[in-house]
Amino acid sequence: MTQSFTILPSPVGALTLVASDDALHAVLWEDDDPARVRTGAVTRADDHPVLRETVAQLQAYFAGRLRVFDLPLGFVGTDFQKAVWAGLLAIPYGETRSYGALAATIGRPGASRAVGAANGRNPISIIAPCHRVVGASGALTGFAGGLAVKERLLRLERGGVALL
Incomplete structure (x- = not known):
C-alpha cells in the first residue's frame, strides 16, 4: 500500500499525518516512538486530498469550531x-x-x-x-x-x- 504524509504545525506540536489513497492511517506526535505505530515507507505529499482535508479539520478542531471529525479512517491492527x-x-x-x-x-x-x-x-x-x-x-x-x-x-x- 502506497502511503503519503504531510506535517501539520499545530498548537500541540508538529503532527505527521499519514494516508493511503483513500483513508487516513496515522496522526503521529513530534517525538513519537517509531515502534508505537508502524507506517512503512511514506512519501511527502502536501497536496494529497485526504491529508488536506485532515489538516483543515484538525485546524478547525484546534480553533474550537469542530467537534466531530468526518474523515475516512483506515485503522490497521488486530x-x-x-x-x-x-x-x-x-x-x-x-x-x-x-x-x-x-x-x-x-x-x-x-x-x-x-x-x-x-x-x-x-x-x-x-x-x-x-x-x-x-x-x-x-x-x-x-x-x-x-x-x-x-x-x-x-x-x-x-x-x-x-x-x-
Whole structure:
C-alpha cells in the first residue's frame, strides 16, 4: 500500500499525518516512538486530498469550531485493537471514559488493561480520541502526546480557550 504524509504545525506540536489513497492511517506526535505505530515507507505529499482535508479539520478542531471529525479512517491492527479504536470514536466530545468503561462498551468487561494497551497504540490520535480515556479515578494517565497535551485537549473540549 502506497502511503503519503504531510506535517501539520499545530498548537500541540508538529503532527505527521499519514494516508493511503483513500483513508487516513496515522496522526503521529513530534517525538513519537517509531515502534508505537508502524507506517512503512511514506512519501511527502502536501497536496494529497485526504491529508488536506485532515489538516483543515484538525485546524478547525484546534480553533474550537469542530467537534466531530468526518474523515475516512483506515485503522490497521488486530480485531481487538480495532474494536477499542471504534469505541474511542463513540466517546462524545468533551466527555471522558475510564479504561474499564471502554472495555465494557466493547463487550470485554474485565479487559481494562488490554484496552489500555490498545489505546496506547491508537494510530490516529486526536481524531480517534484516546485523550478522552482516563483512569478509574478520573486521573489523567498515559498519552503518546504527553499528559500536558492531553490536559490541553480536554480543556479545549470542555469549553476552554481554543488552541489556535
